[in-house]
Amino acid sequence: MIRRLLNRVVEAIAATDDEQTGGERREEAIRLATAVLMIDVARADHVFDETELERVLQLVKSRFGLSPGDAEALVREAGEHADDLVSAYDFTKILHEHL
Numbered sequence: 001m002i003r004r005l006l007n008r009v010v011e012a013i014a015a016t017d018d019e020q021t022g023g024e025r026r027e028e029a030i031r032l033a034t035a036v037l038m039i040d041v042a043r044a045d046h047v048f049d050e051t052e053l054e055r056v057l058q059l060v061k062s063r064f065g066l067s068p069g070d071a072e073a074l075v076r077e078a079g080e081h082a083d084d085l086v087s088a089y090d091f092t093k094i095l096h097e098h099l
Helices: 002-014 020-042 050-064 068-083 089-098
Strands: none
Touching (some): 020 068, 050 068
């Protein structure tokens, strides 16, 4: 599951910005990878309470200009991926290389 997510992120980030759909896929991948990493960091102390969830929601809404519903969907999807995350290294490496 994580491997598929990483592949999806890599493919989307590598897409050219000249193509509208490529640019949209790239932004989606960046948002998802960023949210996964934020949740992983928030869970690092093995406590992920309502305050931390609200902060992550607030950050993705403001940073990416998302509606409350879109931010919730993104954080929910990111949380599912973060559940299976063994190491954040692959995500940080991909973001570092492509951004």
